[in-house]
Amino acid sequence: MSSDNLSAVLYAKNDLRLENRPIPEPGPNEVLLRMAQVGIxxxxxxxxxxxxIGDFVVKAPMVLGHEAAGVxxxxxxxVKHLKPGDRVAIxxxxPCRMCDFCKGGKYNLCPDVFFCATPPDHGNLCRYYKHAADFCYKLPDHVSLEEGAILEPLSVGVHACRRAGVTLGSKVLICGAGPIGLVNLLTAKAMGATSVCITDIAENRLQVAKEMGADHTLLVSTGDAEALAKEIKELLGDMPDITIECSGAEPSIRLGIFATKSGGMMVLVGLGPPEVKIPIVNAAVREVDIRGIFRYANCYPLALDMIASGKVNVxxxxxxxxxxxxxxxAFETARTGAGGAIKVMISCE
Ligand code: NAD
Ligand code: ZN
Structure with a gap:
């Protein structure tokens, strides 16, 4: 066992330092993990x-990273269900496990959640990290630690597609082909969507979406929302029953409303400006439901099964x-998207 605990600590804006921190001691219901892969x-x-981000401000040094897997x-x-040497997704x-949200299974809404790398909680971009054992999921031998780390964004896709009601035969519009749009694409297809159209303002991201199974792609850098909605209807053969907005951009939310079929559903995954201008009456009179999602709850096991069974290839x-x-x-690459970066992975081994 290596004795250092090199950690990527954010002190303040643009002040990221690599420093050695003490190796934590796990409590009775916790495991100490040797960190392996952490996605940015x-x-x-x-x-x-x-x-x-919003009301969450870095006021004290904080270890970054939350898309992670370790050993x-x-x-x-x-701890009964894990043993030293087990590879796990984290x-x-x-959550607090005590409040109404926790008891009702919507633990993502718990007001007292500890969440890695959301101030003031430390993340796990480090060599050693301790975590609640029941929030660690053992990976089968054929699932890699990188795939284990990707379970985090994939769970966002699972939660969004569940809240959207994606099912066999759904026609789905996904707005934005970043990592979150792409995991929604994979999940929607795995849940039975028969045609998925994905938009972006960057052609290279649409190219990746195509390679990952998108039936249709649409570059939306120009054009007004209503005209684009018509193009989407033509591509899909009908208006989408479901739109999953994954950019947070105002023009994209507007398009999402115009594009969604009457009686359909738009799920807001992207978090952009806190207030935007949208055609709310159009949504109201066509009974287009609008739902938000926040992270995920009870999604890791399904996300893991999707990967382990080969239903999705992340x-x-x-x-x-x-x-x-x-x-x-690594952060500079993730920030600039240089070299067509989508998911940048850091190895802590
Ligand atoms: P990203 O920035 O890598 O991807 C966003 C994509 O949207 C980019 O490819 C960008 O080119 C594209 N885009 C920008 N404007 C657009 C427009 N007008 N139309 C279509 N596409 C447009 O980000 P990501 O990691 O994929 O995350 C996407 C969003 O999801 C972010 O806003 C993030 O905060 C949010 N998110 C929300 C949750 C949640 O719990 N609700 C969880 C994770 C991420
Ligand atoms: Zn709670």
């Missing part, structure tokens, strides 16, 4: 470049790989 999420980049190094006294949010999402020591370079 847009939120990690936002904390680094802006120092905050069990030590088990707390009460669900980063540990490997093409991973475009760049770095070592923990190269974190600055």
């Amino acid at each position: 999420c847009g939120s990690d980049v936002s904390y680094l470049t802006k120092g905050f 069990v190094a030590k088990c707390g006294a009460n 669900e980063p949010g540990i 490997k093409p999402l991973i475009t760049h790989r770095f070592k923990l020591e190269e974190s600055a370079k």
Whole structure:
């Protein structure tokens, strides 16, 4: 066992430092993990470049990273389902387990959740990290630790597609072909969507979407929302029953409303400006339901099954790989999207 705990610590906006921190001791219901793979999420980049997301402000040094998988190094006294050497995916949010939301199964809405790399909670872009054992999911031998890390964004796709009601035969519009749009594409197809159209303002992202199974792609950099909605109807052969908005951009939310079939559903996954102008009367009179999603609850097991069974292949999402020591370079690649970066993965081994 290596004795250092090199960690990527964000001190403040644009002040990321690699430093050694103490190796934590797991509590009775926790495991100590030797971290293996950590994906960089847009939120990690936002904390680094802006120092905050909404009301969450980096006020004290915080370890980044929450899309992660590791290897069990030590088990707390009460831990029965894991043993040292087990490879696990780490669900980063540990709720209070006591409130109405937790008891009702909507633990993603728990107001007292601990969530890796959301201030003030430390993340796991480090060598050693301890976590609640029941939020660690053992990976089958044929599922890689990189795939284990991708379970985090994939779970966002599972939660969004569940809330959208994607089922066999659904026609789905996905707005935005970033990592989150792409995991929604994979999930929607796996859940039985027969045609999926995906939009973006960047041609290279649409190319990846096509390679990952999108039936149709639409470049939306120009054109007004209503005209684009007509184009989407032509591509899909009908208006989509379901729209999953994954960019957060105002023009894209507007398009999502115009494009969705009357009586259909638009799920807002993308989180952009806190207030936007949208054609709300159009949605109201056509009974287009609009739903939000926040992270996920009870989605890791299905996301893991989807990968383990071969229903989805998340490997093409991973475009760049770095070592923990190269974190600055990894974040720069994720920030700029250089070299067609989609998911940048950091190895902590
Ligand atoms: P990303 O920035 O990599 O991807 C966004 C994509 O949208 C990019 O490819 C961009 O070119 C595209 N885009 C921008 N404007 C557009 C427009 N007008 N029309 C179509 N596409 C457009 O981000 P990501 O990691 O894929 O995350 C997507 C969004 O999901 C972010 O807003 C993020 O905050 C949000 N998110 C929400 C949750 C949640 O729980 N609700 C969880 C994870 C991520
Ligand atoms: Zn709770």
